Amino acid sequence: MDGTPERQRLLGLVVDLILRDGVIDLSLSAIARAIGSNNRMLLYYFGSKQELIGEAALVAFDRFPRLRDMFDRLRDAGDLEERLIAAWDDLADPESRPYVRLFFQRFGIAMRDPDEWGDFIERVGREWVEEVDAVLRAEGFDGGDARAAATQIIALFRGLQFLLLSGVPADQLRDAYRLGIRPVLERAPGFSRR
Template structure:
């Protein structure tokens, strides 16, 4: 797909693939925001492993000096592009909101959330997410904002869902981390193997077991205190 084609996909949404978001009209916005839209599209199409400021500048119609002015460094540009990219993928942004629908059993909500996270339309974002993570693992400081968000934001949101289910907060925090780790591991598996049906079944089996542990923990807490709840989650 050509670079201009990616821009068009980002501008109008993802049509048949099911995304409903669009890129905001850049007219009248600041130059940094205009460049960030274009840089984000470049990173989604080409990746960042071999990224150079010269190549990006040529593709987006600017020069190295302006990219450094707005983004400080190559690493700052990559981090900004990734954080900006997530807003282009509504299925990623809204996935965890599905966990709040307590009319459905927890295992069903987890399964729906996973299907949104792993939807094929999100594949460009997943690739970029893990590519940037590889860079950040070797050089964490330039990517500190990304690492802080990747390490805490989703954990905290799932934790709140589990507290609403009735778990004590310390137990909800531990289990929230476990659930997010499950999703991240399966995303990596999906990118590397492409075995979607098998991965979905693995997720749903894990979700059923997690839900069973939560029900046990809540029941044990009602009957015997927080210590029993923690023991049930460790099963």
């Protein structure tokens, strides 16, 4: 059932919808009406509104190659500071904005109903930290310091993304990010001041 053409068609329409209109106050009925379907079909193919939105958000993420490939580039060889700055540039790119906006909308909904969205909340608090933690360990950070530094970097990402969506100029945020990661870089094994 997962790969049926009709399911994929409906999923694509939902992705278009949530990227265009967001997910705030979007009921299953409203989704069905907007894409020319009905509740019964959406429940048949996706099980629940949460599963539909979750899967659509994953598909939406793939439409943003700078975001999708950000951690691959962060794992590449080269100067750690340059790779971390490039990761911020990927997040702050104007083309990434629709997905960033969708992410924060989903997070707001999850905070309103944490029992229903618990898996999403848990992944938000874990996945990106684990990605950056692995990069920092590969750079020679020890386990505990790598985890703390990764958490700090992701906290910077999230806070600065929020400010970006609030209209703060991207160059101002890039400068703030550069200053924010400086303490992390100074803890890197073999760091030398430039």
